[in-house]
Amino acid sequence: MHPSLIFDMDLYHPKPEHKELRELVGTLGQDLLEKAARHYDEQENFNEELLRDFGRKYSLFGLTVPLEMGGHGLDATAEVIVHEELSMYDPAFTLSYLAHEVLFVNNLYHSGQDTLRQKYIPPALKGEFLCAMAMSEPQAGTDVLGMKTMAQKRGNLYILNGTKQWITNAECADAFLLYARSGPNRKDISAFVIERRFKGLRIGKKEAKMGMRQSPTCQLILEDCEVPEENLIGRENEALLHMMRNLEIERLALAAMALGIARRSLKEMITYAQQREAFGKKIYEFGQIQHLIAESYARYRASRALVYETALCVNPQERQSLSAAAAKLSATQMAEFVSRSAIQVLGGNGYTRDYPVERLHRDAILLSIGGGTNEAMQKNIMKDLVQLENLDI
């Protein structure tokens, strides 16, 4: 019997809404993403209209935004469910969903003052505004506080100069949540909402990538970019908190994507191993194939439990950097292993684009880099562990 029936508690659906959400998103993924995923990967082309429809038609933005602001008043678990389900079918589309929903909408709602929320959240929820977040720079990735983009106050404007790198959705985004240096100290970082139409903003080259090819990644160039002072999010030099807080839910959502990739890879290899024959046997009867599948399954289940357990405690009010980093580190390595194992189980077929596993593997690798590399997660975990008072782990 499923434990949820015994304890009246279901880690994967703490509330009835979570089940309905999973069902809706699963149906949309299967019907709208599955067939086209290969096409968009091969064309390196983004299904922008469908992402806008996620707001316009299916109201799937603003999961963590309260009802009064047009959102759903849900939680980190809801984000995990959506990212997990969509990634079963198309991780690249899901990455673009994440950039809009988690990196912009969730962050602006929880860090912004009411005037900015009123102005940008409703159009973002309806898909009229497609959004992105710009933190990384050509010379500052892991070392994010080494960013060089400068914001200087002039009259009632901020003038921004610098270059942002690896910006998901930049190609078509209508607005950006952008971090810039605003004072002499390393931690003097401020955040702004920058509209595409603002003078001095230019979208640079689009990257040619290994995976996540549907999701457009571009440079952003700011040359005396003019930003009205009311577009400063919160107060000057206080954006480090926004950044750290939002990175937790971002890491959780990326970990959830890893779960979706792993679940799909497992389904593919379990099915294939029961059909394919060699030496007069089904290949799942071979110990080495059992090893690949069983190891994948056990690691998937362990990461899934960790990610959903972490989701229960990630919220804007408290810091959970240790758990979020552990969830991302565990799930992303697991997804690389599981998707790679799926290619192995499928043999030559696994290496072709007729089966989805090679794409899932290429996409999985990004999850170990974006939102903080796995090395950065290891660094953060150690930093948090040495600060624990009584080593209550």
Place this chain on the structure above:
Amino acid sequence: MNILVLIKQVPDTEAKIVVSGGKVQEAGIKWIISPYDEIALEEAIRIKEKTGGTVTAISVGDDLVQQSIRTAYAMGADHGIHIKHDQYQMLDAFAIASAIAKAIEGRDFQVVLAGRQGSDSDNGQVPLILGTLKGWGVVSFAKKVEIDSQKATVHVEAEGGEAIYESTLPVIITANAGLNEPRYPSLKGIMASKKKPIEVINFADLGLGTVSRIEILGFEPPPPRPQGRFIDGADPAAKAKELARALREEIKVI
């Protein structure tokens, strides 16, 4: 324009149906709105979006059918009526149509939409009987529907072409595949659907008595399909020869 949609809840078309003890075993079945009814519902919502008015979904069954009424809410229906009958599997089309006719007495519907048939029993009778009981016209198998305040124009596939019917209102129209592509509900719609009240009418309170004219004695699964047979032979010519012999001598069809 007030539109009524007849909704039947059926097992998911991919569900594995298990019959034992003369009954369909319902445990573990995923229930959905019958696909043709979903098309009818979509059409009703589109008409409402164009011309205003309301859409009411009505369903006969046990408490489980409230799920389908909620799905109808999530897609855009305004009201839902549940005619409650715990042994609804034993009701025939006449009983169901009579219950609906009775339940909507005194309510103002100009258009009734329904699927051409339920995807489980494929009877396709309820809308026709309802039309007879109410004295309303029925147009079946619609592939295009236009409604104005006076009349309905319904396009129907016909041998080698298309038949176009015009009807006064009220009218009952059954939906064929291809009439439209039903929408997915939105998350907002799903959340709101949970808070909307459903009007419940007890079948027994309708005063119909024992109205079924057909008694269902039991359900039986279809017999398992017999094993296929492979025709052996050294080459295609030999196989063809053996096939012809078997057809002539054993099965005696040629």
